[in-house]
Amino acid sequence: MRKPIIAANWKLNKGPSDTEDFIRGFESKLASLPKGVDIVIAPPFVSLVKATELLSQSRVRVSAQNMSEQDNGAYTGEVSAFMLKEVFVQYVILGHSERRSIYGETDAVINAKILKAHEVELKPIFCIGETLQEREGGKLEEVLRTQITDGLKDVSEKQMLDTVIAYEPVWAIGTGVVATPKQAQDTHEFVRSVITDLYGVSVSEKVRIQYGGSVKPDNAAELLGQKDIDGALVGGAALEVASFADLIKNGVVE
Ligand code: PGA
Secondary structure (H helix, E strand, O other): OOOOOEEEEOOOOOHHHHHHHHHHHHHHHHHHOOOOEEEEEEEEEEHHHHHHOOOOOOOOOOEEOOOOOOOOOOOOOOOOOOHHOOOOOOOOEEOOHHHHHOOOOOOOHHHHHHHHHHHHOOOEEEEOOOOOHHHHOOHHHHHHHHHHHHHOOOOOOHHHOOOOOOOOOOOHOOOOOOOHHHHHHHHHHHHHHHHHHHHOOHHHOOOOOOOOOOOOOOOHHHHHHHOOOOOEEOHHHHOHHHHHHHHHHHHOOO
């Protein structure tokens, strides 16, 4: 049985003071939320220290939204895996479609970041997903297989068990258009089959695959109820305490 994992991807929202407000509000609701779920929040870099300090005694974990594949040196504007570790961050979102499409991150760069994260025992939340054009053009499986295979190159079996995959169809991110539970389940099943091809069934059965793209409190139950959907990566609906808490409550049945 895979433990679900629900992560809040705040993107370019919430500096330290908004982060503090959210965490104080969320912590006061935590006791009423299901226990059998890993909860992660991913604030922007400048808010990470505030988040890990406030959550040092909490079951809520903190994730970065990106990091450099480099350790140090002349890379203006970058943040390293070691720096994230130093401020007690435990997860890092890598390969988000906005990083791929707006900042030109390739599968090779994402792979280097995933390997670097594992080197310091940061857990990657590795994002994959197809555009509408790719899906409608019959390229869904080819696109996902390439993203997975190239993104996970040289990742060991043990590291794979500490990697979360987030399947996020690009056409569903921030659009309010959500994949149907069947579309999502079918694609998750395919993603898991690619992990089976690469790592064998005993690993693929344990790897958690989140769905992302317009997950809301009112569609979380249907989506997370699917056999191969092990949680959610949530943008818009994770910006308010009440909606993130409701989403977790509705999405996780104990
Ligand atoms: P959304 O974003 O929930 O606002 O669609 C999800 C994501 O990009 O991770």
